[in-house]
Amino acid sequence: MRKKVTIVGAGNVGATAAHWIAAKELADVVLIDVVEGVPQGKALDLLQAMPIEKRDCTILGTNDYADTAGSDVVVITAGIPRKPGMSRDDLLMTNFKIMSDVVGKVVAQSPDTIIIVVSNPLDAMAQAAFKAAGFPRERVIGMAGVLDSARFRTFIAEELQVSVENVTAFVLGGHGDTMVPLSRYSTMAGIPITELIAPERLKELETRTANGGAEIVKHLKTGSAYYAPSAAAVEMVEAILKDKKKILPCAAYLQGEYGISGLYVGVPCKLGSKGLEKIIEIKLTAEEQAALQKSADSVKELCTVIGVA
Ligand SMILES: NC(=O)C1=CN([C@@H]2O[C@H](COP(=O)(O)OP(=O)(O)OC[C@H]3O[C@@H](n4cnc5c(N)ncnc54)[C@H](O)[C@@H]3O)[C@@H](O)[C@H]2O)C=CC1
C-alpha cells in the first residue's frame, strides 16, 4: 500500500509541497483547507498532471478531516504568511489560533502520525502543535533549518562557483533574525568553507541567509517564499517515509541538549521512520553557543505570550 501524506493548508507552500511529493511519487496526498473549492481544484489539477509525469499517486482535495484518517505524515502549512514590513513574529496570534484548531482535528484522525510544522513563527508554532497534539517529541518536528541551510548552500555555491551538490551547511537556532549559520561546520567537497571564503565575505553570506525570507517577501510583496520551503518540508517527509536516517537541521523539542530545555529550537536531527530519531550534539564555540542561546530566548518569549512555554 502506498504511504499517505496529508497537507493542511492548500496555499502556496501546501500546494507546492503536494506538487513535489507527487512529482517524486512519494505518497498519496490529501490536501485540506478551510476554504471550500481551493484544495479540490488544486488537487484535481495536480492529479491530471500525473499521466504526463508518469506518476501513480492519488491527490485528494477536501475540507473534511475524515479524508485525512490514517496519514503517515501530516505537514501543517495552514496560517497567514507575512507581507513586506512584517516580521514572522507578527503572525503569532493569528497562526496560533489556526494551529490550535488544526492540530486537534489532525490527531483525532491520525493518532499515530508524524507532524511536520511549517507555519510561522516556526519554532513557537511547533511548540504549540507539540503541546496540542500530546505526542512524544519524536512525532512533532518543525521545518526551518533545511530551508535556511539550503539558502546558505545556494549562496556558498554561487560564491565558489561550484555545484550545489558539493556544498553542505548547517543553520541552527530559531527561524528568525537570530538564526545561527554555522560556517565552521559548512563545507565544499569536505573542505571547511572557512578556509575558502574570507571572514568578512562569509559574514555577508551569513547575514543574507538570516534575511533570506525577508529578501523574498520584499520581491513578492503579496506573501512569502514557497518553492524552497515546500521542497525543504518534502525532504523531511521523504527522510521519514523512506526511513533514511538522514541528518537534517530541524526544529526539535530540546530536553537538555545544547543546554536548552523545554523548547523547540533548530538543531541537527536524524530523521527516519520513527520521526525524530536522534538529536546530534555538535561542539560549539562559546560565541556560537551564546548565539544559539540568544535565539532560543527569542523563541521562548513568543511561547510565553501564547502560553506554551
Ligand atoms: N517554516 C518555514 O520555513 C516557512 C514557513 N512559512 C509559513 O507557512 C505558512 C503558509 O504560507 P503560504 O502557503 O505562503 O500561505 P498561503 O496564504 O498561500 O496559504 C495558507 C493556507 O492556509 C489556509 N488556512 C488558514 N486557516 C486554516 C485552517 N484553520 N485550516 C486549514 N487551512 C487553513 C488558508 O486558507 C490558505 O490556503 C505561513 O504561516 C508562512 O509564514 C512559509 C515559508 C517558509
Ligand SMILES: O=C([O-])CC(=O)C(=O)O
Ligand atoms: O519569510 C517568511 O515569512 C517565510 C519564511 O519563513 C521563509 O521564507 O523563510
